[in-house]
Amino acid sequence: MAVEATQTRPGIEELLKRLANEKFNGKSPEWRKGGKWCDVQVSVAGDDKNWYYQHGNVIYVQAKSGPENQSPHCYGCGSKIELVGQRCSVHYSNMPLSGGGEVRTKIIPYCPNCESKPSESGFITE
Numbered sequence: 001m002a003v004e005a006t007q008t009r010p011g012i013e014e015l016l017k018r019l020a021n022e023k024f025n026g027k028s029p030e031w032r033k034g035g036k037w038c039d040v041q042v043s044v045a046g047d048d049k050n051w052y053y054q055h056g057n058v059i060y061v062q063a064k065s066g067p068e069n070q071s072p073h074c075y076g077c078g079s080k081i082e083l084v085g086q087r088c089s090v091h092y093s094n095m096p097l098s099g100g101g102e103v104r105t106k107i108i109p110y111c112p113n114c115e116s117k118p119s120e121s122g123f124i125t126e
């Protein structure tokens with residue numbers, strides 16, 4: 001008999017509070033908005049060891065150096081962050097019907113546990 005577990009993942013408020021307590025001596029870090037990690041917009045904060053990327057309701061942690069540098073993880077659940085190569089066809093906004101067939105690949109990071117997998121295709125309008 002399966003009982004649907006109401007899994008409450010910590011919300012972003014709670015994660016931010018936890019991050020401040022665990023990594024920044026109880027003070028909230030200064031989040032720099034408009035940063036970029038892979039090809040997504042994130043807010044960035046850092047201490048002497050790690051970079052923290054806030055993306056939606058998830059915080060990714062990436063070590064500044066060492067072997068872990070290669071495997072960023074999710075602050076909330078500890079899962080290894082996965083990357084999706086999103087193939088985007090480019091549309092030109094001044095020529096609505098033209099695509100030109102140009103395709104670029106965006107790299108989208110996500111936590112397989114906290115976020116749904118990003119679509120593998122999309123489009124860019126410029």
Ligand SMILES: [Zn+2]
Nearest residue numbers: 074077111114
């Ligand atoms: Zn996660």
